[in-house]
Amino acid sequence: MSSSDNQKVAIVTGGSKGIGRAIALELARAGYFMVINYRSDDSAAAETLRLLRDEGNGGEAIQFDVTDGAGAEAAVNEVTSRFGNIEVLVNNAGIVADDLFVFMPEKSWDAVINTSLKGFFNVTKPVLMKMVPNKRGAIVSISSVSSLIGNRGQSNYAAAKAGLNGASRAISTEVARLGIRVNVVAPGLIETDMIKDAPVDNIKEMIPMARIGRPEEVASVVRFLCSDDASYITGQVISVNGGMF
Ligand code: NDP
Numbered sequence: 001m002s003s004s005d006n007q008k009v010a011i012v013t014g015g016s017k018g019i020g021r022a023i024a025l026e027l028a029r030a031g032y033f034m035v036i037n038y039r040s041d042d043s044a045a046a047e048t049l050r051l052l053r054d055e056g057n058g059g060e061a062i063q064f065d066v067t068d069g070a071g072a073e074a075a076v077n078e079v080t081s082r083f084g085n086i087e088v089l090v091n092n093a094g095i096v097a098d099d100l101f102v103f104m105p106e107k108s109w110d111a112v113i114n115t116s117l118k119g120f121f122n123v124t125k126p127v128l129m130k131m132v133p134n135k136r137g138a139i140v141s142i143s144s145v146s147s148l149i150g151n152r153g154q155s156n157y158a159a160a161k162a163g164l165n166g167a168s169r170a171i172s173t174e175v176a177r178l179g180i181r182v183n184v185v186a187p188g189l190i191e192t193d194m195i196k197d198a199p200v201d202n203i204k205e206m207i208p209m210a211r212i213g214r215p216e217e218v219a220s221v222v223r224f225l226c227s228d229d230a231s232y233i234t235g236q237v238i239s240v241n242g243g244m245f
Helices: 018-031 042-055 070-082 106-134 155-177 200-202 215-226
Strands: 009-012 033-038 058-063 084-091 137-142 178-189 237-240
Touching: 009 018, 009 070, 018 033, 018 042, 018 084, 018 215, 033 042, 033 070, 042 058, 058 070, 070 084, 070 106, 084 106, 084 215, 106 137, 106 155, 106 178, 137 155, 137 215, 155 178, 155 237, 178 215, 215 237
Parallel strands: 009 033, 009 084, 033 058, 084 137, 137 178, 178 237
Antiparallel strands: none
Protein backbone atom coordinates (compact mmCIF):
# COMPACT_ATOMS: atom_id res chain seq x y z
CA MET A 1 0.00 0.00 0.00
CA SER A 2 1.36 3.45 -0.78
CA SER A 3 0.23 7.03 -0.25
CA SER A 4 -0.79 8.99 -3.32
CA ASP A 5 1.44 11.94 -4.24
CA ASN A 6 -0.58 14.66 -2.52
CA GLN A 7 -1.84 12.65 0.44
CA LYS A 8 -0.71 13.82 3.87
CA VAL A 9 1.00 11.19 6.01
CA ALA A 10 0.21 10.62 9.70
CA ILE A 11 1.80 8.15 12.09
CA VAL A 12 0.16 6.84 15.27
CA THR A 13 2.28 4.88 17.73
CA GLY A 14 0.35 2.05 19.34
CA GLY A 15 -2.15 2.45 16.51
CA SER A 16 -3.13 -1.21 16.27
CA LYS A 17 -5.90 -1.27 18.86
CA GLY A 18 -7.88 0.71 21.41
CA ILE A 19 -7.53 4.50 21.35
CA GLY A 20 -4.74 4.37 18.74
CA ARG A 21 -6.89 2.39 16.31
CA ALA A 22 -9.77 4.88 16.73
CA ILE A 23 -7.36 7.76 16.09
CA ALA A 24 -5.98 6.06 12.96
CA LEU A 25 -9.49 5.55 11.58
CA GLU A 26 -10.53 9.12 12.42
CA LEU A 27 -7.44 10.60 10.73
CA ALA A 28 -7.97 8.32 7.71
CA ARG A 29 -11.50 9.74 7.39
CA ALA A 30 -9.91 13.22 7.47
CA GLY A 31 -7.84 12.22 4.43
CA TYR A 32 -4.49 11.13 5.89
CA PHE A 33 -2.49 8.16 4.70
CA MET A 34 -2.07 6.28 7.98
CA VAL A 35 1.02 4.56 9.28
CA ILE A 36 0.29 2.63 12.45
CA ASN A 37 3.01 1.40 14.77
CA TYR A 38 2.64 -1.49 17.20
CA ARG A 39 4.90 -3.61 19.38
CA SER A 40 3.92 -7.28 19.09
CA ASP A 41 0.25 -8.02 18.34
CA ASP A 42 0.36 -8.70 14.57
CA SER A 43 -3.27 -9.76 14.34
CA ALA A 44 -4.57 -6.51 15.91
CA ALA A 45 -2.41 -4.54 13.46
CA ALA A 46 -3.75 -6.60 10.53
CA GLU A 47 -7.33 -5.94 11.68
CA THR A 48 -6.67 -2.19 11.87
CA LEU A 49 -5.20 -2.26 8.34
CA ARG A 50 -8.34 -4.03 7.16
CA LEU A 51 -10.49 -1.32 8.76
CA LEU A 52 -8.30 1.37 7.15
CA ARG A 53 -8.76 -0.28 3.75
CA ASP A 54 -12.52 -0.13 4.32
CA GLU A 55 -12.17 3.63 4.85
CA GLY A 56 -10.70 3.81 1.36
CA ASN A 57 -7.29 5.34 1.99
CA GLY A 58 -5.46 2.22 3.08
CA GLY A 59 -2.44 2.40 5.35
CA GLU A 60 0.66 0.62 6.50
CA ALA A 61 1.65 -1.07 9.75
CA ILE A 62 5.20 -0.80 10.99
CA GLN A 63 6.37 -2.89 13.91
CA PHE A 64 8.90 -1.40 16.32
CA ASP A 65 9.27 -0.97 20.04
CA VAL A 66 9.12 2.74 20.94
CA THR A 67 11.57 2.07 23.80
CA ASP A 68 14.25 1.28 21.18
CA GLY A 69 15.67 4.63 20.02
CA ALA A 70 17.64 3.28 17.04
CA GLY A 71 14.67 1.20 15.89
CA ALA A 72 12.32 4.19 16.16
CA GLU A 73 14.67 6.44 14.18
CA ALA A 74 15.09 3.81 11.46
CA ALA A 75 11.31 3.39 11.26
CA VAL A 76 10.74 7.14 10.92
CA ASN A 77 13.33 7.29 8.12
CA GLU A 78 11.66 4.35 6.39
CA VAL A 79 8.21 5.96 6.62
CA THR A 80 9.51 9.23 5.16
CA SER A 81 11.36 7.60 2.29
CA ARG A 82 8.48 5.28 1.37
CA PHE A 83 5.47 7.54 1.92
CA GLY A 84 6.70 11.16 2.06
CA ASN A 85 6.74 13.91 4.68
CA ILE A 86 5.10 13.14 8.00
CA GLU A 87 2.60 15.92 8.76
CA VAL A 88 1.08 14.42 11.90
CA LEU A 89 2.55 12.37 14.73
CA VAL A 90 0.34 10.94 17.48
CA ASN A 91 2.33 9.54 20.40
CA ASN A 92 -0.18 7.06 21.76
CA ALA A 93 1.78 3.91 22.70
CA GLY A 94 1.54 3.30 26.42
CA ILE A 95 1.33 0.61 29.08
CA VAL A 96 0.37 0.38 32.72
CA ALA A 97 2.09 -1.58 35.51
CA ASP A 98 0.23 -0.43 38.62
CA ASP A 99 1.38 -0.93 42.20
CA LEU A 100 1.49 1.10 45.35
CA PHE A 101 4.78 3.00 45.26
CA VAL A 102 6.33 1.19 48.23
CA PHE A 103 5.77 -2.16 46.51
CA MET A 104 6.64 -1.06 43.01
CA PRO A 105 9.43 -3.09 41.39
CA GLU A 106 12.05 -1.01 39.60
CA LYS A 107 11.25 -2.87 36.39
CA SER A 108 7.63 -1.65 36.53
CA TRP A 109 8.80 1.92 37.06
CA ASP A 110 11.27 1.65 34.16
CA ALA A 111 8.91 -0.12 31.77
CA VAL A 112 6.20 2.54 32.09
CA ILE A 113 8.60 5.50 31.92
CA ASN A 114 10.50 3.97 29.01
CA THR A 115 7.34 3.36 26.99
CA SER A 116 5.43 6.61 27.49
CA LEU A 117 8.19 9.15 28.12
CA LYS A 118 11.37 7.77 26.55
CA GLY A 119 9.20 6.42 23.73
CA PHE A 120 7.95 9.98 23.18
CA PHE A 121 11.56 11.18 22.90
CA ASN A 122 12.59 8.30 20.64
CA VAL A 123 9.84 8.93 18.08
CA THR A 124 9.24 12.68 18.37
CA LYS A 125 12.86 13.71 17.87
CA PRO A 126 13.42 12.11 14.43
CA VAL A 127 9.93 13.18 13.31
CA LEU A 128 10.54 16.80 14.38
CA MET A 129 13.92 16.83 12.63
CA LYS A 130 11.94 16.18 9.43
CA MET A 131 9.06 18.56 10.22
CA VAL A 132 11.35 21.53 10.93
CA PRO A 133 12.66 22.02 7.36
CA ASN A 134 9.09 21.64 6.04
CA LYS A 135 7.86 24.28 8.54
CA ARG A 136 4.63 22.36 9.00
CA GLY A 137 3.30 19.68 11.33
CA ALA A 138 1.18 18.73 14.30
CA ILE A 139 2.16 16.50 17.19
CA VAL A 140 -0.40 15.21 19.67
CA SER A 141 0.54 12.97 22.58
CA ILE A 142 -1.87 10.89 24.63
CA SER A 143 -1.36 11.54 28.31
CA SER A 144 -3.88 10.72 31.05
CA VAL A 145 -6.04 12.19 33.77
CA SER A 146 -3.54 10.41 36.03
CA SER A 147 -0.90 13.00 35.05
CA LEU A 148 -3.11 15.72 36.53
CA ILE A 149 -4.61 14.09 39.62
CA GLY A 150 -2.08 11.31 40.36
CA ASN A 151 -4.20 8.16 40.62
CA ARG A 152 -3.43 5.86 43.55
CA GLY A 153 -1.20 2.95 42.45
CA GLN A 154 -0.04 4.79 39.33
CA SER A 155 3.05 6.75 40.44
CA ASN A 156 5.05 5.41 37.47
CA TYR A 157 2.24 6.13 35.00
CA ALA A 158 1.43 9.55 36.49
CA ALA A 159 5.13 10.50 36.33
CA ALA A 160 5.49 9.34 32.73
CA LYS A 161 2.35 11.11 31.58
CA ALA A 162 3.10 14.32 33.54
CA GLY A 163 6.50 14.22 31.81
CA LEU A 164 4.72 14.12 28.46
CA ASN A 165 2.66 17.17 29.41
CA GLY A 166 5.75 19.16 30.43
CA ALA A 167 7.92 18.09 27.51
CA SER A 168 5.16 18.89 25.04
CA ARG A 169 4.64 22.36 26.49
CA ALA A 170 8.38 23.07 26.33
CA ILE A 171 8.79 21.77 22.78
CA SER A 172 5.72 23.71 21.65
CA THR A 173 7.48 26.97 22.54
CA GLU A 174 10.59 25.91 20.60
CA VAL A 175 8.81 25.12 17.33
CA ALA A 176 5.75 27.42 17.36
CA ARG A 177 7.41 29.92 14.99
CA LEU A 178 8.21 27.11 12.59
CA GLY A 179 4.54 26.29 11.99
CA ILE A 180 4.59 23.16 14.14
CA ARG A 181 1.99 22.71 16.87
CA VAL A 182 2.48 20.39 19.86
CA ASN A 183 -0.46 19.44 22.08
CA VAL A 184 -1.56 16.76 24.54
CA VAL A 185 -4.86 14.98 25.07
CA ALA A 186 -5.43 13.65 28.60
CA PRO A 187 -8.19 11.02 28.60
CA GLY A 188 -10.02 9.73 31.63
CA LEU A 189 -11.19 6.11 31.72
CA ILE A 190 -11.70 4.81 28.16
CA GLU A 191 -13.10 1.42 27.11
CA THR A 192 -10.07 -0.54 25.82
CA ASP A 193 -8.01 -3.64 26.68
CA MET A 194 -5.93 -1.45 29.01
CA ILE A 195 -8.71 -1.17 31.58
CA LYS A 196 -10.01 -4.75 31.39
CA ASP A 197 -8.80 -5.47 34.95
CA ALA A 198 -9.69 -2.05 36.41
CA PRO A 199 -12.47 -1.75 39.05
CA VAL A 200 -14.68 0.06 36.54
CA ASP A 201 -17.81 0.21 38.72
CA ASN A 202 -15.89 1.93 41.55
CA ILE A 203 -14.21 4.33 39.16
CA LYS A 204 -17.52 5.28 37.52
CA GLU A 205 -18.54 6.80 40.86
CA MET A 206 -15.77 9.38 40.36
CA ILE A 207 -16.99 10.39 36.89
CA PRO A 208 -19.66 13.11 36.78
CA MET A 209 -20.98 11.67 33.50
CA ALA A 210 -21.16 8.27 35.27
CA ARG A 211 -19.84 6.35 32.29
CA ILE A 212 -16.63 5.18 30.67
CA GLY A 213 -15.50 7.04 27.55
CA ARG A 214 -15.25 5.56 24.06
CA PRO A 215 -12.00 5.56 22.04
CA GLU A 216 -13.81 7.59 19.34
CA GLU A 217 -14.44 10.37 21.87
CA VAL A 218 -10.68 10.78 22.25
CA ALA A 219 -9.99 10.34 18.53
CA SER A 220 -12.27 13.21 17.47
CA VAL A 221 -10.36 15.63 19.73
CA VAL A 222 -7.03 14.41 18.33
CA ARG A 223 -8.33 14.90 14.78
CA PHE A 224 -9.41 18.46 15.67
CA LEU A 225 -6.00 19.29 17.20
CA CYS A 226 -4.25 17.99 14.07
CA SER A 227 -6.46 20.03 11.74
CA ASP A 228 -6.24 23.64 10.59
CA ASP A 229 -9.35 24.28 12.73
CA ALA A 230 -6.89 24.22 15.66
CA SER A 231 -4.37 26.50 13.92
CA TYR A 232 -3.96 28.81 16.98
CA ILE A 233 -3.78 26.04 19.60
CA THR A 234 -0.40 24.83 20.81
CA GLY A 235 1.20 23.83 24.10
CA GLN A 236 -2.13 22.74 25.59
CA VAL A 237 -3.24 19.72 27.60
CA ILE A 238 -6.88 18.99 26.71
CA SER A 239 -8.84 16.72 29.07
CA VAL A 240 -11.38 14.23 27.70
CA ASN A 241 -12.68 12.66 30.88
CA GLY A 242 -16.43 13.04 31.42
CA GLY A 243 -15.86 15.95 33.79
CA MET A 244 -13.62 14.10 36.28
CA PHE A 245 -12.27 17.34 37.73
P1 NDP B 1 -4.16 -0.60 24.56
O1 NDP B 1 -3.47 -1.44 25.55
O2 NDP B 1 -5.51 -0.96 24.06
O3 NDP B 1 -3.19 -0.36 23.28
C1 NDP B 1 -1.85 0.00 23.47
C2 NDP B 1 -1.17 0.13 22.13
O4 NDP B 1 0.19 0.56 22.37
C3 NDP B 1 -1.08 -1.17 21.36
O5 NDP B 1 -1.13 -0.87 19.98
C4 NDP B 1 0.32 -1.68 21.72
O6 NDP B 1 0.88 -2.57 20.75
C5 NDP B 1 1.08 -0.36 21.75
N1 NDP B 1 2.32 -0.42 22.52
C6 NDP B 1 2.49 -0.69 23.83
N2 NDP B 1 3.79 -0.66 24.15
C7 NDP B 1 4.46 -0.36 23.00
C8 NDP B 1 5.83 -0.21 22.66
N3 NDP B 1 6.80 -0.34 23.59
N4 NDP B 1 6.16 0.08 21.39
C9 NDP B 1 5.20 0.22 20.44
N5 NDP B 1 3.88 0.08 20.69
C10 NDP B 1 3.53 -0.21 21.96
O7 NDP B 1 -4.19 0.86 25.25
P2 NDP B 1 -5.22 2.07 25.11
O8 NDP B 1 -5.73 2.18 23.73
O9 NDP B 1 -6.16 2.02 26.24
O10 NDP B 1 -4.22 3.29 25.43
C11 NDP B 1 -3.64 4.12 24.43
C12 NDP B 1 -2.99 5.30 25.11
O11 NDP B 1 -3.98 6.02 25.84
C13 NDP B 1 -1.92 4.90 26.11
O12 NDP B 1 -0.85 5.82 26.06
C14 NDP B 1 -2.62 5.01 27.45
O13 NDP B 1 -1.72 5.26 28.49
C15 NDP B 1 -3.54 6.18 27.18
N6 NDP B 1 -4.70 6.23 28.05
C16 NDP B 1 -5.61 5.20 28.12
C17 NDP B 1 -6.70 5.28 28.96
C18 NDP B 1 -7.72 4.20 29.08
O14 NDP B 1 -8.57 4.29 29.99
N7 NDP B 1 -7.75 3.21 28.19
C19 NDP B 1 -6.89 6.47 29.81
C20 NDP B 1 -5.91 7.49 29.67
C21 NDP B 1 -4.85 7.37 28.81
P3 NDP B 1 0.91 -4.19 21.07
O15 NDP B 1 -0.50 -4.56 21.44
O16 NDP B 1 1.42 -4.79 19.82
O17 NDP B 1 1.85 -4.32 22.25
